[in-house]
Amino acid sequence: MVLEKAKIGEEHEALMSGCEAIAVALALADVDVLTGYPIRPYDTVINFIARLIADGQMDADLIHAEGEHSQFEIVKHACVSGARVFTGSSGVGWVFAMEPLVVTPPARIPVVAICGNRAVDDPGAFGCEHNDQYLVRDIGWMICWADTAQEALDLILMSYRVAEDPRVFLPCSLGVDGSFLTHAMNIVKLPSKAQVDKFLPRYDRGKLRLHPDNPISVAVQVNEDWLQELRRTVNEGAITSKAVVEQAAKEFYQIFGRQKDPFFEQYMTEDADMVLVGAGTLSLSVRANVRKLRKEGKKVGFVRMKWLRPFAAEEVRECLSRFKAVGVIDRDYSYGSGDFGGIMFHEMRSALYTAKKQPLVSNFICGLGGREIYEADVREMVKIMEDSIKAGTVKTPVTWVGTRSR
Amino acid sequence: MTMTMEFERIRGVKAAPLPEMYTSGHRTCQGCDSALNCRYVAKAAGPRSIVLGATGCMYVANTSYYSTPWAIPWMHTQLGATGSAVLGVAVSLKVQMRKGKIKNEPINVIGIGGDGGVADMGLSAVSATLTWPEYDSLIVMYDNESYANTGVQVSCQTPYGAHTTFSPVGTVKPIMHKRWKKNTAAMMAAGHPECRYVASACTAYPVDLMNKVRRALSISGPTFVAILCPCPKGWDFDPRYSHEMGEMACKSGMWANWEMEDGKLTFQTPTSGIIKGMVQRMPVADYLLRQGRFDHLRKEDFDHIQKQLDKIWGEWGIPAILPFKVAEGELA
Ligand SMILES: Cc1ncc(C[n+]2csc(CCOP(=O)(O)OP(=O)(O)O)c2C)c(N)n1
Numbered sequence A: 001m002v003l004e005k006a007k008i009g010e011e012h013e014a015l016m017s018g019c020e021a022i023a024v025a026l027a028l029a030d031v032d033v034l035t036g037y038p039i040r041p042y043d044t045v046i047n048f049i050a051r052l053i054a055d056g057q058m059d060a061d062l063i064h065a066e067g068e069h070s071q072f073e074i075v076k077h078a079c080v081s082g083a084r085v086f087t088g089s090s091g092v093g094w095v096f097a098m099e100p101l102v103v104t105p106p107a108r109i110p111v112v113a114i115c116g117n118r119a120v121d122d123p124g125a126f127g128c129e130h131n132d133q134y135l136v137r138d139i140g141w142m143i144c145w146a147d148t149a150q151e152a153l154d155l156i157l158m159s160y161r162v163a164e165d166p167r168v169f170l171p172c173s174l175g176v177d178g179s180f181l182t183h184a185m186n187i188v189k190l191p192s193k194a195q196v197d198k199f200l201p202r203y204d205r206g207k208l209r210l211h212p213d214n215p216i217s218v219a220v221q222v223n224e225d226w227l228q229e230l231r232r233t234v235n236e237g238a239i240t241s242k243a244v245v246e247q248a249a250k251e252f253y254q255i256f257g258r259q260k261d262p263f264f265e266q267y268m269t270e271d272a273d274m275v276l277v278g279a280g281t282l283s284l285s286v287r288a289n290v291r292k293l294r295k296e297g298k299k300v301g302f303v304r305m306k307w308l309r310p311f312a313a314e315e316v317r318e319c320l321s322r323f324k325a326v327g328v329i330d331r332d333y334s335y336g337s338g339d340f341g342g343i344m345f346h347e348m349r350s351a352l353y354t355a356k357k358q359p360l361v362s363n364f365i366c367g368l369g370g371r372e373i374y375e376a377d378v379r380e381m382v383k384i385m386e387d388s389i390k391a392g393t394v395k396t397p398v399t400w401v402g403t404r405s406r
Numbered sequence B: 001m002t003m004t005m006e007f008e009r010i011r012g013v014k015a016a017p018l019p020e021m022y023t024s025g026h027r028t029c030q031g032c033d034s035a036l037n038c039r040y041v042a043k044a045a046g047p048r049s050i051v052l053g054a055t056g057c058m059y060v061a062n063t064s065y066y067s068t069p070w071a072i073p074w075m076h077t078q079l080g081a082t083g084s085a086v087l088g089v090a091v092s093l094k095v096q097m098r099k100g101k102i103k104n105e106p107i108n109v110i111g112i113g114g115d116g117g118v119a120d121m122g123l124s125a126v127s128a129t130l131t132w133p134e135y136d137s138l139i140v141m142y143d144n145e146s147y148a149n150t151g152v153q154v155s156c157q158t159p160y161g162a163h164t165t166f167s168p169v170g171t172v173k174p175i176m177h178k179r180w181k182k183n184t185a186a187m188m189a190a191g192h193p194e195c196r197y198v199a200s201a202c203t204a205y206p207v208d209l210m211n212k213v214r215r216a217l218s219i220s221g222p223t224f225v226a227i228l229c230p231c232p233k234g235w236d237f238d239p240r241y242s243h244e245m246g247e248m249a250c251k252s253g254m255w256a257n258w259e260m261e262d263g264k265l266t267f268q269t270p271t272s273g274i275i276k277g278m279v280q281r282m283p284v285a286d287y288l289l290r291q292g293r294f295d296h297l298r299k300e301d302f303d304h305i306q307k308q309l310d311k312i313w314g315e316w317g318i319p320a321i322l323p324f325k326v327a328e329g330e331l332a
């Protein structure tokens, strides 16, 4: 295991997997309480954490929960009483925790989690899909997706910073693509403890802390008399989170030299006619193929989304309305939805509705169950966008790319 | 490191501490012993305590926005999460104290959940919490023998034959609920070798109840107390008889008051008298007939329940607690 050799707290570079990078980030963030329950790929992070604690490299308590529902309830309560916490899950494990996932944001509890993206059953499958994390899209969780082990480390630190900001106090989940990110080895720049401490203040729950010195009642019963106002305060936290992400990214860049663009990253878009949009590790294959297609004279670029909640609608609108065609890649599905497209497709189309100049937006469902995205797939997407531009209209809004026909 | 609290034993009702940690503000039914139980538990535990309360009557009918009855910190926890809630707070305090993030002092961590929340839905989390000796906590199950808050439905703690909204009296099926009540406290005591303290009590015996809460809080690790709380609405009796109903439950042998500390089992009044053969169990029909939920039972049904009880008290390896005993010839 690479981690054994990692000098946590000293600035240096090391070859490690995404799960190890996350574990190092958690040690650097001085997390107090963590919970785990076995499910691939989430559990690999906890394997590393257990090792760090066992070897005295991290002072924290790890609870081996008896299920994901308990995993999330334990950290929720630990966090209310003042501890910095971490948990997470994958696929059906994430689904099993749905009740605590739902109740954490309205109580304004800054739990930080990862969703080790995995297809939800049935049929049982280990590979990556994004539907698990999207299940918490509408209930107050902040959600973001990392692209590399490095970014997973970075976004863990960002997540604590944003979630624990008292103006936000909302939970944050980092999506990490199962196996592509979690288990692939990369060179990771590990920051020093001093750098991390400069970026990340101590968690202070203030007057919302559950402690005998502060005898408050938390999450008491309401009805139609108050619920709407309480929902609005959560919404205000979600609205504020956008500016907080921006500010945090700025400071992160100053200290660590990364995360310059807070919400999304553009690749070869400057003179592009058409762009693909997606999140997570599919970027590796898409970028490589964009480079190839560029050599053939095709003016194509790529926009990689990081934060989906908060959703930077204005920035997305401004960016995407520059292009003639936009192709949204969804590693997910939204059965029965409008035009039968994927989740991010709907997000993008909705953001673009008020754009002065609207690009032709099409949707590509692919990479499901951890299927690789190949050159032929990207070529097909680009071909569909070119056809739209030629026709001046979107003929096929949604295409399942790289899918066997019957 | 967290430390457990030290308490004096309460000798008589009048010697109970005067400060109320659970006061006015709730809107439970008249004669609600589950609410009374909150008061006893909070009174016994005192101000340096944190209470985690599961969904149920003691949430919905108890802690309205802007009128909480709790003078100590209290937080709602999900119906099946009493175990996780106490574990979460206990581990949080312990780590923060160890790391010097908060003052190192004894703080009571108490979870209060209903029979539905603790013995049905939350059983797995409660059981898990009872396996962690390094985190001090107390889980209190207030047993009102139904899912009361949702309109009185059958739980695994509802007595045989009771009429509930999920087990109505039918023309073809006069008895729809035919399962015997789960022996939750005994299950906790038998199944968790590192849980040093398990007890059962009843609101009709408040001094015993409060002392059990104190004992549980003064013992290291996780502890569990089950408390029978008569429920005028769910059991269908006049609220003025709540206290009497609790007494009769114990005297008839439908409920037993006992305490298990470090493997040693003792019985308390009135159960102790029954066990020692000093008092006779009162006929169960006398108790059941006082409650509307058993109105439809016929003589043979009462006989069946009485027979079952006689077996539990007369034949079980540990009367009223554990049915099994070592078969003859198995031990050296
Ligand atoms: C997950 C979940 N399922 C169902 C409910 C609905 N519900 C609310 S209160 C309650 C009754 C709980 O019964 P019990 O734990 O015995 O407490 P009591 O109401 O009797 O005080 C139920 C089922 C819920 N809140 N959460």
Ligand code: SF4
Binding pocket: B027, B028, B029, B030, B031, B032, B033, B034, B035, B057, B061, B144, B148, B149, B230, B231, B232, B233, B234
């Ligand atoms: S239904 Fe029963 S437990 Fe609920 S408030 Fe009324 S008396 Fe109390």
Ligand SMILES: [Mg+2]
Binding pocket: B056, B114, B115, B116, B142, B143, B144, B145, B146, B147, B148, B155
């Ligand atoms: Mg109940």
